[in-house]
Amino acid sequence: MIVVTGASRGLGAAVVERLRADGEAVLGVSRQPAEESAGLRRCDVSRAEEVEALAGDLRREKQPVTGLVNAAGIASMNLALMMPTATARELVATNLLGTIYSCQQLVPLMVRQGGGAVVNFSTIAVALGLRGESVYAASKAGVEGFTRAFAREVSGLGVRVNCVAPGPVATDLLAGVPEEALEEVIARQVLPRAFAPEEVADLVAYLLSPRSQALSGLVLPVGGV
Amino acid sequence: MGRPVSAGSGALTAEPRPRALQLDRESRGLQGSGVMESDGCGGSAARDLAFSVVGEVLGEFGVEGVVTASTPLLGADGVVDSMGLVQVCVALEDAAEGAGLRFDWTSDAAMSRSRGVYRTVGSLVEEFGRQQAQGAGS
Numbered sequence: 001m002i003v004v005t006g007a008s009r010g011l012g013a014a015v016v017e018r019l020r021a022d023g024e025a026v027l028g029v030s031r032q033p034a035e036e037s038a039g040l041r042r043c044d045v046s047r048a049e050e051v052e053a054l055a056g057d058l059r060r061e062k063q064p065v066t067g068l069v070n071a072a073g074i075a076s077m078n079l080a081l082m083m084p085t086a087t088a089r090e091l092v093a094t095n096l097l098g099t100i101y102s103c104q105q106l107v108p109l110m111v112r113q114g115g116g117a118v119v120n121f122s123t124i125a126v127a128l129g130l131r132g133e134s135v136y137a138a139s140k141a142g143v144e145g146f147t148r149a150f151a152r153e154v155s156g157l158g159v160r161v162n163c164v165a166p167g168p169v170a171t172d173l174l175a176g177v178p179e180e181a182l183e184e185v186i187a188r189q190v191l192p193r194a195f196a197p198e199e200v201a202d203l204v205a206y207l208l209s210p211r212s213q214a215l216s217g218l219v220l221p222v223g224g225v
Numbered sequence: 226m227g228r229p230v231s232a233g234s235g236a237l238t239a240e241p242r243p244r245a246l247q248l249d250r251e252s253r254g255l256q257g258s259g260v261m262e263s264d265g266c267g268g269s270a271a272r273d274l275a276f277s278v279v280g281e282v283l284g285e286f287g288v289e290g291v292v293t294a295s296t297p298l299l300g301a302d303g304v305v306d307s308m309g310l311v312q313v314c315v316a317l318e319d320a321a322e323g324a325g326l327r328f329d330w331t332s333d334a335a336m337s338r339s340r341g342v343y344r345t346v347g348s349l350v351e352e353f354g355r356q357q358a359q360g361a362g363s
Contacts, residue, residue: 059322104331108315156308 001025001063002208005045005102006072008033010171011121014197015069015204022205027063029054031072045072045098046090055105065109066116067208070099070143073121075173080134088135095139100146107159115158117208120147122165127225128188132181140165144219151217160216162207166200167223190224271326275353278320279346282313294347299336307336310343317353326357 002019006012007028019026028040036042043054058065074094076087099120110116122140125133144163151161167189168174168182186192200222206212207220280292288304297303298310305313314330321328332352334341342352 108311108318111311111315112319153307154311156306157311 001027001058001065002067002069003027003029003058003065003102003106004069004071005029005043005098006070007040010071010173011166011169011197011200012069012071014201015071018198018201018205019208024067027058029072045070045102046093048097048101051098051101051105055109058106058109063109064113065106066113068102068106068110068116068118069204069208070102070118070120072098072102073140073173075133075136077132077136077177079132083135091135091139092142095136096142096146099143103146103150103161107154107157110159111154111157116160117212118150118159118161119204119207120161120163122147122163122219124165124167124185124189124221124223124225126165127221128185130185147219148217155216160207160213162212162215162217163219164200164203164207165219165221166195167221168194169197169200169222170194171197186223188225189221193223195222269354269358271324271357272350272354274320274324275317275350276346278316279313279349282309282316283346286312292346294345294350296346298343298345298349299341300344313349317349321353321357328353328356 002024004012004016004019004026007016007026008030012028012030016026016028026039029043029045030040031042031044033040033042041054041057043050045051072094074091076083076091078087080088103118107116107118110118120143122144123133123137125137126141126144130137144165147161147163154161168177168185174182182194186194203220203222207215276294283292283304286305286309292304298305298313299307314328318328318330332342335343337344342348
């Protein structure tokens, strides 16, 4: 089973769709699922106790977790000087701590299976240092640093950890971002075009699969920087 | 892929290795409450369970000789590396859950060789027993 956080929309939803199309058993996790079902459960990854409870349920149900996609994330485009402290805290809690909590609680389930793969999500804003995204980029830079070090910590346990860093992708996260700002970012990519959620999901599926067994500890910017 | 760990039994499911390992409970007082107190290991069933599980996993890792409470886990003289320690903890968590208990293996001092709960078999067994005595279990 592959656990995907942030599964109800955006890139997380695209990843769930792609993995299910590949025949994978997927458990989607969302802070606000439309409805809970066998394939979708409620969990706010920014709350450690909720992630711990999710992992406990999966452990007791003896669910064979072999993959984890940390797609849960929030964005708030704003100058750091103008961002309310509560917003900054929420960004770090969801984007960085949510990724850490999920890895802490769910990777041990992979160890029980003999190994697995984790895919975290960053952003091209880290590499490009985009104006108006300083706090968001900081939270994701933390994810990149965590990915590199955590990959080394668990490599001996058969767990690979990589990170995908997309540029502008047509999801809710970009709502309200001016078109010219998006074009400016795209122009700085090696491949200067916007990418579809399905293209990012392709990369995630690859990083989860045995075809990428030689890769761990990497941050892969979609579109290139 | 690493070696799979079975859920529930606390035992690694990798092919068993020849067991040259001995668990020396009595010399460390892991079965008698009086001696236990002097060793700081306690004498509860939870501690016995932990000691058995740790010994079982160390055996699977090919640790030979006699394992006592003073056997170092981590460090230069340690019998496992940090990856092995994770496997020990996973097995303890499974064993605790199988007994209706809970084992929280997070610790700020986990890697400390002087005060960490993972410095020796005894300190880990003691921590496991302490948690159960304090009702950390579910």
